[in-house]
Amino acid sequence: MLQIRNLRVSVDGQKILRGVNLDIQPGSLHAIMGPNGSGKSTLASILAGRDGYEIEAGSITYHGQDLLEMDPEIRAREGIFLAFQYPVEVPGVTTMYFMREALNAVRKHRGKEELSAGDFLRLARQKIKPLGMEAGMLKRAVNEGFSGGEKKRSEIFQMSMLEPTLGILDETDSGLDIDALQVVADGVNALRSPDRAFVVITHYQRLLNHIVPDYVHVLGDGRIVRSGDKTLALELERRGYSWIVPASGQAAAAGA
Amino acid sequence: MPAGIASASLYLERFSDLLDRTAGEPSWLRQRRERAMERFLSMGVPTARNEEYKYTDLSALAGGERLLGLQQPGLAAIPPAYVGDDAKAVWFGEGLAVAGFAQAGVRVMSLREALLAEPSLLEEHLGTIAVPDQHALCALNTAFFPEAAVVMVEPGTLAKEPVHLMFGDGMGGRHPRVLIVAGRSSSVRIVETYSGAGSFWRNAVTEIRATANARVEHCxxxxxxxxxxxxxxxxxLQDRDSYxxxxxxxxxxxxxxxxxxxRLDGTGCECSLDGLYAVRDSQHVDHHTAIDHAAAHCNSHQLYKGVLDGNTRGVFNGKIFVRRDAQKTDAVQSNKNLLLSDKAEVNTKPQLEIDANDVRCTHGATIGQLDATAAFYLRSRGISAADARNMLTYAFAADALDRVRVKPVRHHFKSLLLARFAREDG
Structure with a gap:
C-alpha cells in the first residue's frame, strides 16, 4: 500500500529525516515511537502533504502512485487521513458543514454519490455516538473552544466519517486521560479492517495496550533504528530509548 | 478648500433650477437648503488635503465638468427583492413611487406627502440630525436632494416586517435622502440598498431619530x-433608552x-455600528464612524470587518467621543481585516476623545492573511484549496454578518461574499 524509500527531509536547512524506509501492507498497524525531536511528526506531516518541508531525496509510493506529487486534498480523497497532534480551530465554520463538504468531496472522488443533508446527519450522529460526544458538537465551530480530549475525539470522529485507507495518528494519545484514551482506542479498533492500515505515532507505550500494533518502529535521529513487534514497545517502556538511540549526535549503527 | 470657480458657478446654476422646481417648499426647508449650499461652496468637495479624507481623495468629483459627465445611475436590473416575501419593498424614482406599502403603524412617505402630513415633525428632524455645517457632502445633499423617503413609526409600534428602501436604476437621483423617525417605544427594521450600472456619483444621506425607548435596526x-x-x-440621534x-x-x-x-443623547442608550466591506480589483472603501457619548450609562459596540483582494485599499477610522457627563460609558470598537492579496492595503485608526473619568473604552484592530495552518487542515480532509479559501474567508466574515438582523438579507450577503472571492484555480 505504502512504500517509503530512503526519505531525506530538511526544514530550513536542518536535516530532520535522514533516510527513512518503511513498507506498509493493507490491514497492518504500525506504531512509530521515538524520543522528542526524532522526526515522528515530520514524517506524519509529509505523508499528509503539509508545506514547508524540503524533500532532499527518496520517494513515497502510495498504491503505485507518487504520493509526493499529490496535493493534500487529493491524498485525502485517495484515502490518507492524518489525525493532527494539534487539531486546528476554525472559528466560523461548523463541524457539520466542514464534514459534509469533506465527505462529499471524498465520495465524489471515489465515484460515489454525494450524501443528502439528511443522510449526512444520520451518518454523523451514528458515528459520533460511540465517541461519547453529543450531536450538538456538530453545530459548534470546528475545534473551537474544545478541550484537548474533545479535539482528539473529534479527529477520530472525522476519521470514522471519511473511512480512510491509511489512517495516521500523530500523538493522538498525548495528554488524554485513561477514559478518553479508551474511547479513542475503541474508535480506532472499530475501524481496523483487512484493507485498512494505520500508522500510530506515539511517545508512550500506554496507547499500545489499547491499540495493539503489528509492528513497532523506533525513529531515532531521523532514521528507523529498530523495528520489532509489540514486545519492543514494552521493552522501550522499561528501558527508555538510550540503549538504541544515542542521546545526541549520530544514530546507532544497528538498524533493523 | 472652497469649490473652484467653474464648479461653483455650475452648482449655483443647478441650485437656482432646483429652487424653481421646489418653489412650494416651506421656508424653513428653503433656508436650510440655502445655508447648506453656502456651506458647500465654502468647503468644496473634500480632497486629500483634508485630514478626514487623507486616504480618500475625492478631488476627481470636484470639477464641475467632471461632475456633469458623471451620469445618473444606469439602467441595470435591480437586484431581486431578496429581503423576503414579508418585506415591504419601496422603490424610489425621481418622483418617488411607493409600491404597495402598508404596515400598521409604519408610514413611508415622499417628501411632499410628509410635508403635508407631518410638517412639524419634518421641520424638527429633516436636516437637523445630519448637520451640514462641517460636512461638505452632507451639505451638498441637503442643498440638492430632490426627494426624500420619510419613514415614520408610530409610538408603540412593533413593526414585524422590515422596510426595504431600494435605490437603483436612477432612483432617488444623485442625492438620495432618507429620514427615519421612530416614535416612543417603537421598533423597526429598515434595509436600504443602493445599486446601479455605469459611472455615476451618488451622495446619500440618511438621518435616524430614535426617540425614548425606540429601537431601529438599520442596514x-x-x-x-x-x-x-x-x-x-x-x-x-438617540433619546434615552433607545437603540x-x-x-x-x-x-x-x-x-x-x-x-x-x-449621538447618544440620553441615559441608557445603546448603539451598534457594524459593517462588512468586501472589495477586489482596484476598489477603494472608507468607513469613518463617530459615536458621541453625550449621556451617562450608554453602551456602544462597533465591529467592522474587511475582506480585501487585488489592489484594493480599505480605510477605517473610528471616533469615540465621551463627554464630561457621560460617566459609566462602555464603548467597544473592533476593526479586523483579511487581506487576500499582497497588494491590498488597509489604514485603520481608532480615535478616542474621553472627557469623563469613569468609563470603559476598548479598541482593537487587526490586519491579517488567511491562516495557512487552517487551510491545510481543511485540505487534509479532502476539501479543495479553493473551497478551503472560501470557507475561511466566509468564516472570517461570519460574526459580522451575524449582526444583520434580516435573515434573507444576511443570506444574500453571504452568497455575494462567497461568489466574490471564489477562485476555481485553487
Missing part, C-alpha cells in the same frame, strides 16, 4: 457599479466613503 447595502463613486452619511443598530455592507463602487455616526 445599508451598497453594490453599485465599480465605475461609481458612492459617498454616504448615516447619522443617528440604533447600523450595518454597512459595502461591496460595490470604485470609491466608497461612508460616514456613520450617532
Amino acid at each position: 445599508r447595502a451598497q453594490f453599485e457599479s465599480t465605475n461609481a463613486y458612492h459617498t454616504g452619511v448615516l447619522q443617528g 440604533i443598530g447600523s450595518f454597512s455592507f459595502s461591496f460595490g463602487a470604485k470609491v466608497a466613503r461612508n460616514d456613520i455616526g450617532t
Whole structure:
C-alpha cells in the first residue's frame, strides 16, 4: 500500500529525516515511537502533504502512485487521513458543514454519490455516538473552544466519517486521560479492517495496550533504528530509548 | 478648500433650477437648503488635503465638468427583492413611487406627502440630525436632494416586517435622502440598498431619530457599479433608552466613503455600528464612524470587518467621543481585516476623545492573511484549496454578518461574499 524509500527531509536547512524506509501492507498497524525531536511528526506531516518541508531525496509510493506529487486534498480523497497532534480551530465554520463538504468531496472522488443533508446527519450522529460526544458538537465551530480530549475525539470522529485507507495518528494519545484514551482506542479498533492500515505515532507505550500494533518502529535521529513487534514497545517502556538511540549526535549503527 | 470657480458657478446654476422646481417648499426647508449650499461652496468637495479624507481623495468629483459627465445611475436590473416575501419593498424614482406599502403603524412617505402630513415633525428632524455645517457632502445633499423617503413609526409600534428602501436604476437621483423617525417605544427594521450600472456619483444621506425607548435596526447595502463613486452619511440621534443598530455592507463602487455616526443623547442608550466591506480589483472603501457619548450609562459596540483582494485599499477610522457627563460609558470598537492579496492595503485608526473619568473604552484592530495552518487542515480532509479559501474567508466574515438582523438579507450577503472571492484555480 505504502512504500517509503530512503526519505531525506530538511526544514530550513536542518536535516530532520535522514533516510527513512518503511513498507506498509493493507490491514497492518504500525506504531512509530521515538524520543522528542526524532522526526515522528515530520514524517506524519509529509505523508499528509503539509508545506514547508524540503524533500532532499527518496520517494513515497502510495498504491503505485507518487504520493509526493499529490496535493493534500487529493491524498485525502485517495484515502490518507492524518489525525493532527494539534487539531486546528476554525472559528466560523461548523463541524457539520466542514464534514459534509469533506465527505462529499471524498465520495465524489471515489465515484460515489454525494450524501443528502439528511443522510449526512444520520451518518454523523451514528458515528459520533460511540465517541461519547453529543450531536450538538456538530453545530459548534470546528475545534473551537474544545478541550484537548474533545479535539482528539473529534479527529477520530472525522476519521470514522471519511473511512480512510491509511489512517495516521500523530500523538493522538498525548495528554488524554485513561477514559478518553479508551474511547479513542475503541474508535480506532472499530475501524481496523483487512484493507485498512494505520500508522500510530506515539511517545508512550500506554496507547499500545489499547491499540495493539503489528509492528513497532523506533525513529531515532531521523532514521528507523529498530523495528520489532509489540514486545519492543514494552521493552522501550522499561528501558527508555538510550540503549538504541544515542542521546545526541549520530544514530546507532544497528538498524533493523 | 472652497469649490473652484467653474464648479461653483455650475452648482449655483443647478441650485437656482432646483429652487424653481421646489418653489412650494416651506421656508424653513428653503433656508436650510440655502445655508447648506453656502456651506458647500465654502468647503468644496473634500480632497486629500483634508485630514478626514487623507486616504480618500475625492478631488476627481470636484470639477464641475467632471461632475456633469458623471451620469445618473444606469439602467441595470435591480437586484431581486431578496429581503423576503414579508418585506415591504419601496422603490424610489425621481418622483418617488411607493409600491404597495402598508404596515400598521409604519408610514413611508415622499417628501411632499410628509410635508403635508407631518410638517412639524419634518421641520424638527429633516436636516437637523445630519448637520451640514462641517460636512461638505452632507451639505451638498441637503442643498440638492430632490426627494426624500420619510419613514415614520408610530409610538408603540412593533413593526414585524422590515422596510426595504431600494435605490437603483436612477432612483432617488444623485442625492438620495432618507429620514427615519421612530416614535416612543417603537421598533423597526429598515434595509436600504443602493445599486446601479455605469459611472455615476451618488451622495446619500440618511438621518435616524430614535426617540425614548425606540429601537431601529438599520442596514445599508451598497453594490453599485465599480465605475461609481458612492459617498454616504448615516447619522443617528438617540433619546434615552433607545437603540440604533447600523450595518454597512459595502461591496460595490470604485470609491466608497461612508460616514456613520450617532449621538447618544440620553441615559441608557445603546448603539451598534457594524459593517462588512468586501472589495477586489482596484476598489477603494472608507468607513469613518463617530459615536458621541453625550449621556451617562450608554453602551456602544462597533465591529467592522474587511475582506480585501487585488489592489484594493480599505480605510477605517473610528471616533469615540465621551463627554464630561457621560460617566459609566462602555464603548467597544473592533476593526479586523483579511487581506487576500499582497497588494491590498488597509489604514485603520481608532480615535478616542474621553472627557469623563469613569468609563470603559476598548479598541482593537487587526490586519491579517488567511491562516495557512487552517487551510491545510481543511485540505487534509479532502476539501479543495479553493473551497478551503472560501470557507475561511466566509468564516472570517461570519460574526459580522451575524449582526444583520434580516435573515434573507444576511443570506444574500453571504452568497455575494462567497461568489466574490471564489477562485476555481485553487
